Amino acid sequence: MAANTILQAFKLKGRELDLYISPDDLFVPNAVSRLFAKIVDIKAGDTVFDIGTGVGVLAVWAALQPCEEVHAVDPVPAHCILVAENAELHGVDDKLRVYQGSLFDPLPADLKADAIIGDVSGIADAPGKSLGWYSSDVPTGGSDGTDVIIELLKAARNRLTSRGRLYFPVAVGLSDDEKIMAAAQQCYGNLDRKVNVWFPLSEEEYEVVAGCLPPALLARIQRRGSRMAWNGHIYEATCPKWAETGEDATRREPVYRQHLG
Ligand SMILES: C[S@@+](CC[C@H](N)C(=O)[O-])C[C@H]1O[C@@H](n2cnc3c(N)ncnc32)[C@H](O)[C@@H]1O
Numbered sequence: 465m466a467a468n469t470i471l472q473a474f475k476l477k478g479r480e481l482d483l484y485i486s487p488d489d490l491f492v493p494n495a496v497s498r499l500f501a502k503i504v505d506i507k508a509g510d511t512v513f514d515i516g517t518g519v520g521v522l523a524v525w526a527a528l529q530p531c532e533e534v535h536a537v538d539p540v541p542a543h544c545i546l547v548a549e550n551a552e553l554h555g556v557d558d559k560l561r562v563y564q565g566s567l568f569d570p571l572p573a574d575l576k577a578d579a580i581i582g583d584v585s586g587i588a589d590a591p592g593k594s595l596g597w598y599s600s601d602v603p604t605g606g607s608d609g610t611d612v613i614i615e616l617l618k619a620a621r622n623r624l625t626s627r628g629r630l631y632f633p634v635a636v637g638l639s640d641d642e643k644i645m646a647a648a649q650q651c652y653g654n655l656d657r658k659v660n661v662w663f664p665l666s667e668e669e670y671e672v673v674a675g676c677l678p679p680a681l682l683a684r685i686q687r688r689g690s691r692m693a694w695n696g697h698i699y700e701a702t703c704p705k706w707a708e709t710g711e712d713a714t715r716r717e718p719v720y721r722q723h724l725g
Pocket residue numbers: 491492493494496497515516517518519520521522537538539540543565566567583584585586602603604612
């Protein structure tokens with residue numbers, strides 16, 4: 465186990481979960497992780513993907529539900545080691561598989577999910593690093609926070625079963641949320657905003673953010689009561705579509721099969 469690893473309790477949907485974390489080097493589960501656990505709909509028998517699993521908080525939580533199997537992906541090797549250890553700690557290592565790599569790349573090509581938890585990096589590089597939310601080992605969402613989420617939105621269309629649901633976060637102002645939502649609308653016929661929460665910033669945090677965000681994004685950080693705050697959303701996306709045809713994903717498959725047959 466990594467040198468700086470500690471065991472810490474996290475409360476998710478009323479359930480206390482002990483997890484190995486490495487606060488100095490790796491991503492630490494936070495309020496957004498808890499909000500995901502509140503709204504992700506996992507049904508009995510589901511196949512679940514947790515893309516951007518970090519130390520596996522949502523993957524382990526999902527594996528403790530009556531789903532069939534969980535596949536967790538993260539590009540950071542040290543995250544993947546802790547996911548495996550956290551799965552073993554909770555006795556779910558038989559139904560949780562861990563893959564190191566980007567998005568869906570390391571997964572078997574024909575594997576699809578009923579629920580995709582897509583809590584990937586969605587904060588712009590400058591605030592993510594300057595606020596200390598991302599260590600140098602953990603990739604951020606790029607210069608405007610959209611790089612990983614937009615790739616996820618596009619690729620997930622091919623990875624959902626006909627009843628599949630994709631969950632993704634949007635950090636208004638800390639990323640270019642308008643660009644993310646434009647991509648989401650191009651890719652999915654149905655977008656349901658499940659979470660809309662304001663996260664207050666301390667004065668020092670706001671100073672950091674004001675010093676590194678471009679004016680157009682900074683304008684989206686607003687005063688809520690006595691504090692400046694950023695607005696966090698989580699969406700459930702269903703009904704995948706392809707821009708070139710406007711076709712619905714669930715209809716595309718049989719059409720393709722028909723051509724083959
Ligand atoms: C905001 S953290 C969330 C981690 C975890 N879901 C949690 O709640 O603690 C984002 C995660 O996305 C991962 N990530 C970044 N780029 C990725 C990519 N291309 N594919 C998969 N995961 C990625 C990061 O390594 C990080 O663990």
